[in-house]
Amino acid sequence: MSEVATRPAPNLLSNGWIKTGLILIGVVLAAIVGAQLDSSGTLHKVLIDPFQQMVSAPDLLVQTVWEGLVSGVLYALIALGFVLIFKASGVFNFAQGIMVVFAALTLVGLHEKGVPAFLAVILTLGVMFLLALTIERVVLRPLVNQPDIILFMATFGITYFLIGFGEAVFGGNPKQMITSELYLPKGAIDAKILGGFVSFQKIDIAAAIIASIMIAALAVFFQYTRIGRALRAVADSHKAALSVGISLNQIWVIVWFTAGIVALITGIMWGARSDVSFALEIVALKALPVLILGGFTSIPGAIVGGLIIGIGEKLGEFYWGPLIGGGIESWLAYFIALGFLLFRPQGLFGDKIIERI
Protein backbone atom coordinates (compact mmCIF):
# COMPACT_ATOMS: atom_id res chain seq x y z
CA MET A 1 0.00 0.00 0.00
CA SER A 2 2.87 2.32 0.68
CA GLU A 3 4.10 2.40 -2.87
CA VAL A 4 2.27 5.43 -4.07
CA ALA A 5 3.34 5.78 -7.63
CA THR A 6 6.40 5.45 -9.69
CA ARG A 7 7.92 8.82 -10.14
CA PRO A 8 11.07 8.85 -12.21
CA ALA A 9 13.54 11.08 -10.38
CA PRO A 10 15.52 13.58 -12.43
CA ASN A 11 19.05 12.36 -12.67
CA LEU A 12 21.19 15.37 -13.62
CA LEU A 13 23.27 15.41 -10.48
CA SER A 14 23.11 12.68 -7.93
CA ASN A 15 22.43 14.91 -4.95
CA GLY A 16 19.17 16.80 -5.23
CA TRP A 17 20.16 19.40 -2.66
CA ILE A 18 23.37 20.34 -4.49
CA LYS A 19 21.49 20.58 -7.72
CA THR A 20 18.75 22.76 -6.24
CA GLY A 21 21.35 24.95 -4.58
CA LEU A 22 23.30 25.43 -7.80
CA ILE A 23 20.17 26.33 -9.71
CA LEU A 24 19.15 28.83 -7.03
CA ILE A 25 22.58 30.49 -7.06
CA GLY A 26 22.42 30.65 -10.84
CA VAL A 27 19.01 32.26 -10.77
CA VAL A 28 20.07 34.84 -8.19
CA LEU A 29 23.24 35.76 -10.14
CA ALA A 30 21.34 36.05 -13.40
CA ALA A 31 18.75 38.18 -11.66
CA ILE A 32 21.27 40.63 -10.23
CA VAL A 33 23.09 40.97 -13.53
CA GLY A 34 19.78 41.28 -15.37
CA ALA A 35 18.53 43.95 -13.01
CA GLN A 36 21.68 46.03 -13.54
CA LEU A 37 21.29 45.92 -17.30
CA ASP A 38 17.56 46.42 -17.30
CA SER A 39 16.58 49.92 -18.37
CA SER A 40 12.79 49.93 -18.05
CA GLY A 41 12.97 48.92 -14.39
CA THR A 42 10.60 45.93 -14.46
CA LEU A 43 13.28 43.52 -13.36
CA HIS A 44 14.34 46.03 -10.73
CA LYS A 45 10.81 46.10 -9.36
CA VAL A 46 10.61 42.30 -9.24
CA LEU A 47 14.06 41.36 -8.10
CA ILE A 48 15.62 44.24 -6.19
CA ASP A 49 12.93 46.56 -4.87
CA PRO A 50 11.10 44.04 -2.60
CA PHE A 51 14.35 43.20 -0.84
CA GLN A 52 15.18 46.86 -0.40
CA GLN A 53 11.77 47.32 1.18
CA MET A 54 12.43 44.41 3.52
CA VAL A 55 15.70 45.93 4.65
CA SER A 56 14.39 49.46 4.99
CA ALA A 57 11.30 48.50 7.01
CA PRO A 58 12.32 45.45 9.04
CA ASP A 59 9.35 45.77 11.40
CA LEU A 60 6.98 45.23 8.50
CA LEU A 61 9.01 42.22 7.47
CA VAL A 62 8.76 40.77 10.97
CA GLN A 63 5.02 41.35 10.98
CA THR A 64 4.60 39.65 7.62
CA VAL A 65 6.75 36.69 8.57
CA TRP A 66 4.86 36.29 11.84
CA GLU A 67 1.53 36.26 10.06
CA GLY A 68 2.90 33.76 7.60
CA LEU A 69 4.20 31.67 10.46
CA VAL A 70 0.80 31.54 12.11
CA SER A 71 -1.10 30.54 9.01
CA GLY A 72 1.76 28.12 8.35
CA VAL A 73 1.16 26.46 11.71
CA LEU A 74 -2.49 26.04 10.86
CA TYR A 75 -1.71 24.63 7.42
CA ALA A 76 0.70 22.27 9.14
CA LEU A 77 -2.07 21.12 11.47
CA ILE A 78 -4.36 20.31 8.57
CA ALA A 79 -1.55 18.58 6.72
CA LEU A 80 -0.80 16.59 9.86
CA GLY A 81 -4.30 15.15 9.74
CA PHE A 82 -3.70 14.04 6.16
CA VAL A 83 -0.30 12.54 6.96
CA LEU A 84 -1.63 10.51 9.89
CA ILE A 85 -4.20 8.78 7.76
CA PHE A 86 -1.97 8.45 4.73
CA LYS A 87 0.78 6.82 6.76
CA ALA A 88 -1.46 4.28 8.35
CA SER A 89 -3.78 3.36 5.54
CA GLY A 90 -2.27 4.71 2.35
CA VAL A 91 -5.47 6.66 1.79
CA PHE A 92 -5.36 10.28 0.80
CA ASN A 93 -8.20 11.49 2.97
CA PHE A 94 -9.96 14.22 1.04
CA ALA A 95 -12.40 14.56 3.94
CA GLN A 96 -9.82 15.96 6.37
CA GLY A 97 -10.90 19.52 5.55
CA ILE A 98 -14.54 18.87 6.22
CA MET A 99 -13.64 17.00 9.38
CA VAL A 100 -12.10 20.25 10.63
CA VAL A 101 -15.31 22.13 9.87
CA PHE A 102 -17.50 19.38 11.24
CA ALA A 103 -15.57 19.20 14.52
CA ALA A 104 -15.70 22.97 14.98
CA LEU A 105 -19.40 23.10 14.11
CA THR A 106 -20.21 20.31 16.53
CA LEU A 107 -18.37 22.11 19.30
CA VAL A 108 -20.08 25.44 18.67
CA GLY A 109 -23.42 23.81 18.01
CA LEU A 110 -23.34 21.89 21.29
CA HIS A 111 -22.44 25.06 23.15
CA GLU A 112 -25.37 26.86 21.54
CA LYS A 113 -27.64 24.13 22.84
CA GLY A 114 -26.50 25.11 26.33
CA VAL A 115 -23.76 22.59 26.98
CA PRO A 116 -20.88 24.07 29.05
CA ALA A 117 -17.80 24.76 26.91
CA PHE A 118 -15.45 22.10 28.26
CA LEU A 119 -18.13 19.44 28.39
CA ALA A 120 -18.83 20.36 24.77
CA VAL A 121 -15.18 19.71 23.92
CA ILE A 122 -15.37 16.26 25.49
CA LEU A 123 -18.65 15.50 23.75
CA THR A 124 -17.18 16.65 20.44
CA LEU A 125 -14.28 14.26 20.96
CA GLY A 126 -16.88 11.58 21.52
CA VAL A 127 -18.58 12.53 18.27
CA MET A 128 -15.24 12.37 16.44
CA PHE A 129 -14.67 8.91 17.90
CA LEU A 130 -18.08 7.77 16.71
CA LEU A 131 -17.29 9.22 13.31
CA ALA A 132 -14.02 7.26 13.16
CA LEU A 133 -15.85 4.11 14.20
CA THR A 134 -18.53 4.64 11.57
CA ILE A 135 -16.07 5.40 8.79
CA GLU A 136 -14.09 2.26 9.59
CA ARG A 137 -17.22 0.10 9.70
CA VAL A 138 -19.15 1.52 6.79
CA VAL A 139 -16.47 2.73 4.40
CA LEU A 140 -13.04 1.20 5.03
CA ARG A 141 -13.90 -2.34 6.02
CA PRO A 142 -15.98 -3.20 2.96
CA LEU A 143 -13.35 -1.63 0.72
CA VAL A 144 -10.33 -3.40 2.19
CA ASN A 145 -7.83 -4.52 -0.45
CA GLN A 146 -9.36 -2.25 -3.07
CA PRO A 147 -7.03 -0.03 -5.09
CA ASP A 148 -6.05 3.26 -3.44
CA ILE A 149 -8.02 5.30 -5.93
CA ILE A 150 -11.25 3.61 -4.81
CA LEU A 151 -10.55 4.53 -1.20
CA PHE A 152 -9.67 8.06 -2.30
CA MET A 153 -13.03 8.34 -4.05
CA ALA A 154 -14.71 6.99 -0.95
CA THR A 155 -13.28 9.89 1.05
CA PHE A 156 -14.97 12.23 -1.46
CA GLY A 157 -18.17 10.49 -0.52
CA ILE A 158 -17.45 11.07 3.17
CA THR A 159 -16.78 14.75 2.41
CA TYR A 160 -20.10 15.36 0.74
CA PHE A 161 -21.96 13.32 3.31
CA LEU A 162 -20.45 15.41 6.11
CA ILE A 163 -21.24 18.66 4.32
CA GLY A 164 -24.88 17.66 3.95
CA PHE A 165 -25.14 16.19 7.41
CA GLY A 166 -23.44 19.20 9.00
CA GLU A 167 -25.74 21.64 7.24
CA ALA A 168 -28.81 19.65 8.15
CA VAL A 169 -27.90 19.54 11.83
CA PHE A 170 -26.21 22.88 12.41
CA GLY A 171 -27.48 25.03 9.54
CA GLY A 172 -25.38 26.69 6.89
CA ASN A 173 -24.74 30.02 8.62
CA PRO A 174 -21.27 30.94 9.82
CA LYS A 175 -20.87 30.68 13.57
CA GLN A 176 -18.61 32.31 16.13
CA MET A 177 -16.01 30.11 17.77
CA ILE A 178 -16.42 30.05 21.55
CA THR A 179 -12.96 31.38 22.23
CA SER A 180 -13.50 33.13 25.56
CA GLU A 181 -15.48 30.20 26.99
CA LEU A 182 -12.46 27.99 26.25
CA TYR A 183 -10.17 30.52 27.97
CA LEU A 184 -8.33 31.26 24.77
CA PRO A 185 -6.70 34.69 24.97
CA LYS A 186 -8.00 37.64 22.99
CA GLY A 187 -6.46 40.89 21.88
CA ALA A 188 -2.94 41.63 20.79
CA ILE A 189 0.48 42.34 22.17
CA ASP A 190 2.27 45.24 20.50
CA ALA A 191 6.00 44.83 20.68
CA LYS A 192 8.58 47.37 19.72
CA ILE A 193 10.88 45.60 17.30
CA LEU A 194 13.47 47.05 14.94
CA GLY A 195 12.23 50.60 15.14
CA GLY A 196 8.54 49.89 14.66
CA PHE A 197 5.59 48.23 16.31
CA VAL A 198 4.76 44.66 15.54
CA SER A 199 1.43 43.36 16.71
CA PHE A 200 1.10 39.76 17.84
CA GLN A 201 -2.42 38.39 18.26
CA LYS A 202 -2.57 36.44 21.50
CA ILE A 203 -4.71 33.76 19.90
CA ASP A 204 -1.99 33.25 17.30
CA ILE A 205 0.62 32.76 19.98
CA ALA A 206 -1.65 30.28 21.73
CA ALA A 207 -2.23 28.47 18.45
CA ALA A 208 1.48 28.14 17.82
CA ILE A 209 2.13 26.80 21.32
CA ILE A 210 -0.76 24.34 21.30
CA ALA A 211 0.17 23.09 17.85
CA SER A 212 3.79 22.56 18.88
CA ILE A 213 2.79 20.59 21.97
CA MET A 214 0.43 18.42 20.00
CA ILE A 215 2.94 17.71 17.28
CA ALA A 216 5.62 16.78 19.81
CA ALA A 217 3.19 14.48 21.62
CA LEU A 218 2.21 12.77 18.38
CA ALA A 219 5.84 12.29 17.40
CA VAL A 220 6.66 10.61 20.73
CA PHE A 221 3.52 8.50 20.52
CA PHE A 222 4.39 7.29 17.04
CA GLN A 223 8.01 6.59 17.80
CA TYR A 224 8.00 4.90 21.16
CA THR A 225 4.76 3.13 21.96
CA ARG A 226 3.28 -0.19 21.00
CA ILE A 227 0.33 1.40 19.25
CA GLY A 228 2.61 3.88 17.51
CA ARG A 229 4.73 1.02 16.28
CA ALA A 230 1.63 -0.82 15.15
CA LEU A 231 0.53 2.28 13.22
CA ARG A 232 3.85 2.47 11.44
CA ALA A 233 3.76 -1.25 10.81
CA VAL A 234 0.36 -1.04 9.15
CA ALA A 235 1.68 1.78 6.99
CA ASP A 236 4.50 -0.45 5.74
CA SER A 237 2.80 -3.76 5.09
CA HIS A 238 -0.75 -4.84 5.72
CA LYS A 239 -0.21 -8.57 5.54
CA ALA A 240 2.86 -8.53 7.76
CA ALA A 241 0.97 -6.42 10.29
CA LEU A 242 -1.88 -8.91 10.24
CA SER A 243 0.50 -11.81 10.74
CA VAL A 244 1.89 -10.40 13.98
CA GLY A 245 -1.59 -9.95 15.30
CA ILE A 246 -2.25 -6.29 14.64
CA SER A 247 -5.92 -5.72 13.94
CA LEU A 248 -6.30 -3.41 10.96
CA ASN A 249 -9.80 -2.44 12.02
CA GLN A 250 -8.65 -1.29 15.43
CA ILE A 251 -5.71 0.63 13.98
CA TRP A 252 -7.92 2.41 11.47
CA VAL A 253 -10.29 3.53 14.20
CA ILE A 254 -7.36 4.85 16.24
CA VAL A 255 -5.88 6.68 13.25
CA TRP A 256 -9.14 8.28 12.19
CA PHE A 257 -9.87 9.24 15.76
CA THR A 258 -6.42 10.82 16.09
CA ALA A 259 -7.05 12.68 12.84
CA GLY A 260 -10.39 13.73 14.35
CA ILE A 261 -8.65 15.16 17.43
CA VAL A 262 -6.24 17.05 15.20
CA ALA A 263 -9.24 18.27 13.19
CA LEU A 264 -10.97 19.56 16.30
CA ILE A 265 -7.92 21.50 17.48
CA THR A 266 -7.40 22.87 13.99
CA GLY A 267 -11.06 23.82 13.85
CA ILE A 268 -10.88 25.71 17.13
CA MET A 269 -7.78 27.63 16.04
CA TRP A 270 -9.02 28.50 12.56
CA GLY A 271 -12.45 29.27 13.93
CA ALA A 272 -10.96 31.67 16.45
CA ARG A 273 -9.29 33.64 13.67
CA SER A 274 -12.28 33.79 11.34
CA ASP A 275 -15.75 32.27 11.46
CA VAL A 276 -16.68 28.64 11.64
CA SER A 277 -18.20 28.02 8.24
CA PHE A 278 -18.04 25.59 5.39
CA ALA A 279 -15.71 27.98 3.59
CA LEU A 280 -12.98 26.62 5.83
CA GLU A 281 -13.08 23.47 3.80
CA ILE A 282 -11.37 25.29 0.94
CA VAL A 283 -8.54 26.28 3.24
CA ALA A 284 -7.94 22.59 3.79
CA LEU A 285 -6.97 22.25 0.16
CA LYS A 286 -3.90 24.35 1.01
CA ALA A 287 -2.70 21.20 2.72
CA LEU A 288 -2.02 19.74 -0.72
CA PRO A 289 0.92 22.00 -1.60
CA VAL A 290 2.11 21.60 1.98
CA LEU A 291 2.14 17.83 1.56
CA ILE A 292 3.86 18.02 -1.80
CA LEU A 293 6.52 20.14 -0.16
CA GLY A 294 6.91 18.09 2.97
CA GLY A 295 6.24 14.61 1.68
CA PHE A 296 3.07 12.65 2.23
CA THR A 297 4.50 10.33 4.85
CA SER A 298 6.45 12.66 7.08
CA ILE A 299 5.20 14.45 10.19
CA PRO A 300 8.20 16.83 10.32
CA GLY A 301 7.59 17.36 6.61
CA ALA A 302 4.03 18.49 7.26
CA ILE A 303 5.29 21.01 9.79
CA VAL A 304 8.17 22.44 7.76
CA GLY A 305 6.07 22.36 4.60
CA GLY A 306 3.29 24.23 6.36
CA LEU A 307 5.65 26.92 7.60
CA ILE A 308 7.30 27.38 4.20
CA ILE A 309 3.96 27.68 2.43
CA GLY A 310 2.53 29.99 5.10
CA ILE A 311 5.49 32.35 5.19
CA GLY A 312 6.11 32.12 1.45
CA GLU A 313 2.60 33.11 0.53
CA LYS A 314 2.42 36.03 2.98
CA LEU A 315 5.78 37.41 1.79
CA GLY A 316 4.75 36.91 -1.83
CA GLU A 317 1.44 38.65 -1.30
CA PHE A 318 2.91 41.59 0.59
CA TYR A 319 6.02 42.32 -1.47
CA TRP A 320 5.33 40.95 -4.93
CA GLY A 321 1.54 40.90 -4.99
CA PRO A 322 1.06 44.59 -5.80
CA LEU A 323 3.15 44.19 -8.98
CA ILE A 324 0.47 42.06 -10.59
CA GLY A 325 -2.52 43.53 -8.88
CA GLY A 326 -2.53 41.47 -5.67
CA GLY A 327 -4.48 38.37 -4.78
CA ILE A 328 -1.61 36.01 -5.42
CA GLU A 329 -2.02 34.43 -1.99
CA SER A 330 -4.64 32.07 -3.33
CA TRP A 331 -2.43 30.44 -5.94
CA LEU A 332 1.17 31.06 -4.87
CA ALA A 333 1.24 27.97 -2.67
CA TYR A 334 0.38 25.71 -5.61
CA PHE A 335 3.01 27.48 -7.68
CA ILE A 336 5.69 26.79 -5.06
CA ALA A 337 4.56 23.17 -4.86
CA LEU A 338 4.81 22.82 -8.62
CA GLY A 339 8.39 24.06 -8.52
CA PHE A 340 9.15 21.49 -5.85
CA LEU A 341 7.63 18.66 -7.84
CA LEU A 342 10.14 19.34 -10.58
CA PHE A 343 13.16 18.94 -8.36
CA ARG A 344 12.17 16.80 -5.40
CA PRO A 345 9.04 14.83 -6.22
CA GLN A 346 9.13 12.91 -2.95
CA GLY A 347 9.04 16.16 -0.95
CA LEU A 348 11.56 17.44 1.57
CA PHE A 349 11.22 14.56 4.00
CA GLY A 350 9.17 12.00 2.13
CA ASP A 351 10.34 8.48 1.47
CA LYS A 352 12.11 8.26 -1.81
CA ILE A 353 10.16 5.90 -3.97
CA ILE A 354 12.39 3.30 -5.52
CA GLU A 355 10.68 0.71 -7.60
CA ARG A 356 12.50 -2.50 -8.31
CA ILE A 357 12.09 -3.79 -11.80
Added chain:
Amino acid sequence: MNAEPMNLTGTPIPAKKGEILLSVENVSLRFGGVKAISGVSFDIRKGEVRAIIGPNGAGKTSMLNCINGFYHPQEGQITYKGVRRARMKPHQAAAAGIARTFQNVALFKGMSTLDNIMTGRTLKMRRGFFWQALRQGPAMAEEIEHRKVVEDIIDFLQIEHIRKLPVGKLPYGLQKRVELGRALAMEPELLLLDEPMAGMNLEEKEDMCRFILDVNNQFGTTIALIEHDMGVVMDLSDRVVVLEYGRKIADGTPDEVKQDQKVIDAYLGVAH
Protein backbone atom coordinates in the same frame (compact mmCIF):
# COMPACT_ATOMS: atom_id res chain seq x y z
CA MET B 1 20.80 -28.59 22.72
CA ASN B 2 19.21 -27.71 26.04
CA ALA B 3 17.92 -30.52 28.18
CA GLU B 4 14.51 -29.05 28.71
CA PRO B 5 12.64 -26.97 26.16
CA MET B 6 11.96 -23.45 27.35
CA ASN B 7 10.13 -20.62 25.75
CA LEU B 8 11.69 -17.20 25.45
CA THR B 9 10.50 -15.83 28.75
CA GLY B 10 12.01 -18.80 30.53
CA THR B 11 8.99 -20.89 31.41
CA PRO B 12 9.33 -24.52 30.42
CA ILE B 13 6.70 -25.81 28.05
CA PRO B 14 5.69 -29.44 27.84
CA ALA B 15 6.99 -31.05 24.68
CA LYS B 16 4.68 -33.94 24.06
CA LYS B 17 5.48 -35.02 20.59
CA GLY B 18 2.72 -36.76 18.82
CA GLU B 19 -0.34 -34.95 20.11
CA ILE B 20 -2.20 -33.38 17.22
CA LEU B 21 -1.86 -29.58 17.26
CA LEU B 22 -3.62 -28.72 14.05
CA SER B 23 -5.68 -30.77 11.70
CA VAL B 24 -6.90 -29.82 8.28
CA GLU B 25 -9.86 -31.83 7.05
CA ASN B 26 -11.12 -31.89 3.53
CA VAL B 27 -10.31 -28.26 2.89
CA SER B 28 -11.20 -26.70 -0.45
CA LEU B 29 -10.48 -23.16 -1.51
CA ARG B 30 -11.71 -21.48 -4.67
CA PHE B 31 -11.03 -18.11 -6.20
CA GLY B 32 -13.99 -17.60 -8.48
CA GLY B 33 -13.74 -20.58 -10.79
CA VAL B 34 -10.15 -21.45 -9.95
CA LYS B 35 -9.71 -24.24 -7.46
CA ALA B 36 -6.57 -23.54 -5.47
CA ILE B 37 -7.03 -26.38 -3.01
CA SER B 38 -9.41 -29.30 -3.34
CA GLY B 39 -10.20 -31.64 -0.52
CA VAL B 40 -6.87 -31.65 1.28
CA SER B 41 -6.53 -33.28 4.71
CA PHE B 42 -3.47 -33.59 6.89
CA ASP B 43 -2.43 -32.91 10.44
CA ILE B 44 0.46 -31.32 12.28
CA ARG B 45 1.63 -32.89 15.51
CA LYS B 46 3.01 -30.99 18.45
CA GLY B 47 6.75 -30.46 18.32
CA GLU B 48 7.36 -31.75 14.83
CA VAL B 49 8.74 -30.10 11.71
CA ARG B 50 6.17 -30.62 9.01
CA ALA B 51 7.10 -29.82 5.43
CA ILE B 52 4.63 -28.95 2.72
CA ILE B 53 6.12 -29.46 -0.72
CA GLY B 54 4.92 -29.53 -4.27
CA PRO B 55 5.53 -27.97 -7.68
CA ASN B 56 4.78 -24.29 -8.29
CA GLY B 57 1.09 -23.48 -8.12
CA ALA B 58 0.30 -26.57 -6.07
CA GLY B 59 -1.52 -24.53 -3.42
CA LYS B 60 1.12 -24.60 -0.70
CA THR B 61 1.04 -20.91 0.15
CA SER B 62 -2.76 -20.91 -0.11
CA MET B 63 -2.75 -23.68 2.47
CA LEU B 64 -0.67 -21.58 4.87
CA ASN B 65 -2.95 -18.63 4.20
CA CYS B 66 -5.93 -20.75 5.21
CA ILE B 67 -4.21 -21.87 8.38
CA ASN B 68 -3.38 -18.35 9.51
CA GLY B 69 -6.71 -16.89 8.53
CA PHE B 70 -5.83 -14.80 5.46
CA TYR B 71 -8.11 -17.02 3.38
CA HIS B 72 -11.28 -18.73 4.45
CA PRO B 73 -11.77 -22.08 2.76
CA GLN B 74 -15.23 -22.64 1.29
CA GLU B 75 -15.32 -26.26 2.40
CA GLY B 76 -13.77 -28.38 5.07
CA GLN B 77 -12.59 -27.46 8.51
CA ILE B 78 -9.47 -26.58 10.38
CA THR B 79 -9.10 -27.65 14.00
CA TYR B 80 -6.40 -25.96 16.03
CA LYS B 81 -5.64 -27.05 19.60
CA GLY B 82 -8.86 -29.01 19.66
CA VAL B 83 -10.97 -26.00 18.70
CA ARG B 84 -12.73 -26.14 15.37
CA ARG B 85 -12.97 -22.76 13.82
CA ALA B 86 -15.20 -21.21 11.28
CA ARG B 87 -13.85 -17.88 10.05
CA MET B 88 -10.77 -16.96 11.98
CA LYS B 89 -9.21 -13.58 11.34
CA PRO B 90 -5.43 -13.28 11.03
CA HIS B 91 -5.08 -11.37 14.27
CA GLN B 92 -7.11 -13.99 16.07
CA ALA B 93 -4.86 -16.68 14.65
CA ALA B 94 -1.88 -14.69 15.87
CA ALA B 95 -3.44 -14.41 19.32
CA ALA B 96 -3.95 -18.17 19.35
CA GLY B 97 -0.21 -18.70 18.82
CA ILE B 98 0.22 -19.01 15.06
CA ALA B 99 3.09 -16.97 13.63
CA ARG B 100 4.34 -16.92 10.09
CA THR B 101 6.84 -15.59 7.61
CA PHE B 102 6.22 -14.84 3.97
CA GLN B 103 7.54 -16.09 0.67
CA ASN B 104 8.61 -12.61 -0.39
CA VAL B 105 9.68 -11.04 2.88
CA ALA B 106 7.01 -8.79 4.30
CA LEU B 107 8.82 -6.55 6.75
CA PHE B 108 8.16 -3.02 7.88
CA LYS B 109 10.81 -1.54 5.66
CA GLY B 110 11.01 1.90 7.18
CA MET B 111 11.49 0.59 10.71
CA SER B 112 14.65 -0.69 12.39
CA THR B 113 15.36 -4.35 13.02
CA LEU B 114 14.62 -3.77 16.67
CA ASP B 115 11.27 -2.13 15.99
CA ASN B 116 10.33 -4.81 13.50
CA ILE B 117 10.90 -7.53 16.04
CA MET B 118 9.17 -5.45 18.72
CA THR B 119 6.00 -5.50 16.61
CA GLY B 120 6.00 -9.25 17.21
CA ARG B 121 5.35 -8.46 20.87
CA THR B 122 2.19 -6.48 20.04
CA LEU B 123 -0.16 -9.10 21.38
CA LYS B 124 1.89 -9.70 24.50
CA MET B 125 1.72 -6.06 25.51
CA ARG B 126 -1.41 -5.30 27.40
CA ARG B 127 -1.31 -1.67 28.54
CA GLY B 128 -4.13 0.39 27.14
CA PHE B 129 -4.18 3.30 24.79
CA PHE B 130 -4.04 5.96 27.48
CA TRP B 131 -1.04 4.62 29.37
CA GLN B 132 0.63 4.24 26.00
CA ALA B 133 -0.14 7.80 25.09
CA LEU B 134 1.33 9.00 28.37
CA ARG B 135 4.31 6.69 28.04
CA GLN B 136 4.53 6.50 31.79
CA GLY B 137 4.41 4.03 34.64
CA PRO B 138 3.22 0.57 33.70
CA ALA B 139 3.52 1.17 29.97
CA MET B 140 7.18 2.06 30.35
CA ALA B 141 7.95 -0.94 32.56
CA GLU B 142 6.23 -3.17 30.06
CA GLU B 143 8.20 -1.70 27.19
CA ILE B 144 11.46 -2.49 29.00
CA GLU B 145 10.41 -6.04 29.82
CA HIS B 146 9.54 -6.81 26.20
CA ARG B 147 12.62 -5.12 24.93
CA LYS B 148 14.64 -7.70 26.87
CA VAL B 149 12.91 -10.61 25.15
CA VAL B 150 13.55 -8.97 21.81
CA GLU B 151 17.24 -8.53 22.61
CA ASP B 152 17.42 -12.24 23.44
CA ILE B 153 15.95 -13.09 20.06
CA ILE B 154 18.42 -10.76 18.37
CA ASP B 155 21.25 -12.59 20.16
CA PHE B 156 19.81 -15.92 19.19
CA LEU B 157 19.66 -15.01 15.51
CA GLN B 158 23.06 -13.28 15.61
CA ILE B 159 21.84 -10.01 14.17
CA GLU B 160 23.20 -7.67 16.85
CA HIS B 161 25.09 -5.65 14.27
CA ILE B 162 21.95 -4.60 12.42
CA ARG B 163 19.74 -3.79 15.41
CA LYS B 164 19.27 -0.13 14.59
CA LEU B 165 19.35 -0.26 10.80
CA PRO B 166 16.20 0.18 8.76
CA VAL B 167 15.46 -3.27 7.39
CA GLY B 168 14.66 -2.04 3.88
CA LYS B 169 18.39 -1.54 3.35
CA LEU B 170 19.50 -4.99 4.52
CA PRO B 171 20.52 -7.80 2.19
CA TYR B 172 17.82 -10.33 1.45
CA GLY B 173 19.25 -13.11 3.61
CA LEU B 174 19.31 -10.87 6.67
CA GLN B 175 15.78 -9.62 5.97
CA LYS B 176 14.60 -13.22 6.05
CA ARG B 177 16.32 -13.62 9.39
CA VAL B 178 14.69 -10.48 10.81
CA GLU B 179 11.34 -11.79 9.62
CA LEU B 180 11.98 -15.04 11.47
CA GLY B 181 12.89 -12.98 14.53
CA ARG B 182 9.61 -11.10 14.34
CA ALA B 183 7.69 -14.37 14.19
CA LEU B 184 9.70 -15.77 17.13
CA ALA B 185 8.93 -12.67 19.19
CA MET B 186 5.33 -13.82 19.20
CA GLU B 187 6.43 -16.95 21.08
CA PRO B 188 4.30 -19.01 18.75
CA GLU B 189 3.19 -22.56 19.27
CA LEU B 190 2.91 -23.08 15.56
CA LEU B 191 5.36 -21.37 13.25
CA LEU B 192 4.55 -21.26 9.55
CA LEU B 193 7.54 -20.64 7.30
CA ASP B 194 6.87 -19.94 3.64
CA GLU B 195 10.05 -20.73 1.72
CA PRO B 196 12.43 -19.54 4.43
CA MET B 197 15.44 -20.28 2.25
CA ALA B 198 14.29 -18.97 -1.10
CA GLY B 199 16.86 -16.79 -2.82
CA MET B 200 19.62 -17.53 -0.32
CA ASN B 201 23.15 -18.65 -0.95
CA LEU B 202 24.48 -21.90 0.48
CA GLU B 203 25.96 -20.34 3.60
CA GLU B 204 22.78 -18.42 4.40
CA LYS B 205 20.74 -21.58 3.82
CA GLU B 206 22.86 -23.52 6.28
CA ASP B 207 22.49 -20.74 8.86
CA MET B 208 18.74 -20.70 8.39
CA CYS B 209 18.51 -24.50 8.70
CA ARG B 210 20.39 -24.31 11.94
CA PHE B 211 18.09 -21.61 13.30
CA ILE B 212 15.00 -23.60 12.35
CA LEU B 213 16.31 -26.72 14.07
CA ASP B 214 17.35 -24.69 17.12
CA VAL B 215 13.91 -23.12 17.38
CA ASN B 216 12.33 -26.54 17.15
CA ASN B 217 14.67 -28.12 19.72
CA GLN B 218 15.18 -25.29 22.17
CA PHE B 219 11.74 -23.74 22.27
CA GLY B 220 9.76 -26.83 21.32
CA THR B 221 7.98 -24.81 18.62
CA THR B 222 5.99 -26.77 16.08
CA ILE B 223 7.01 -25.78 12.58
CA ALA B 224 5.28 -26.09 9.24
CA LEU B 225 7.45 -25.11 6.34
CA ILE B 226 7.19 -24.80 2.62
CA GLU B 227 10.46 -25.34 0.82
CA HIS B 228 11.66 -26.19 -2.65
CA ASP B 229 15.15 -27.33 -1.76
CA MET B 230 14.66 -31.09 -1.43
CA GLY B 231 17.90 -31.60 0.46
CA VAL B 232 16.75 -29.13 3.10
CA VAL B 233 13.28 -30.66 3.33
CA MET B 234 14.63 -34.18 3.74
CA ASP B 235 17.11 -33.11 6.41
CA LEU B 236 14.83 -30.90 8.46
CA SER B 237 11.41 -32.38 8.47
CA ASP B 238 9.84 -35.18 10.44
CA ARG B 239 6.95 -35.63 8.02
CA VAL B 240 6.19 -34.31 4.57
CA VAL B 241 2.93 -33.64 2.80
CA VAL B 242 3.07 -33.32 -0.99
CA LEU B 243 0.55 -31.25 -2.95
CA GLU B 244 0.04 -31.07 -6.68
CA TYR B 245 -2.64 -28.99 -8.43
CA GLY B 246 -4.32 -28.37 -5.11
CA ARG B 247 -4.60 -32.06 -4.21
CA LYS B 248 -2.66 -34.10 -1.73
CA ILE B 249 -0.68 -36.79 -3.51
CA ALA B 250 1.48 -38.11 -0.70
CA ASP B 251 1.98 -37.83 3.05
CA GLY B 252 4.59 -39.47 5.25
CA THR B 253 8.18 -39.46 6.40
CA PRO B 254 10.76 -38.02 4.02
CA ASP B 255 11.92 -41.51 3.07
CA GLU B 256 8.41 -42.74 2.30
CA VAL B 257 7.65 -39.70 0.25
CA LYS B 258 10.85 -39.99 -1.73
CA GLN B 259 9.90 -43.48 -2.85
CA ASP B 260 6.36 -42.54 -3.84
CA GLN B 261 5.76 -42.94 -7.57
CA LYS B 262 3.23 -40.09 -7.71
CA VAL B 263 5.74 -37.72 -6.14
CA ILE B 264 8.45 -38.76 -8.53
CA ASP B 265 6.04 -38.21 -11.43
CA ALA B 266 4.98 -34.82 -10.13
CA TYR B 267 8.55 -33.64 -9.86
CA LEU B 268 10.08 -35.28 -12.90
CA GLY B 269 7.06 -35.39 -15.14
CA VAL B 270 5.46 -38.48 -16.70
CA ALA B 271 6.05 -39.74 -20.20
CA HIS B 272 2.86 -39.29 -22.20
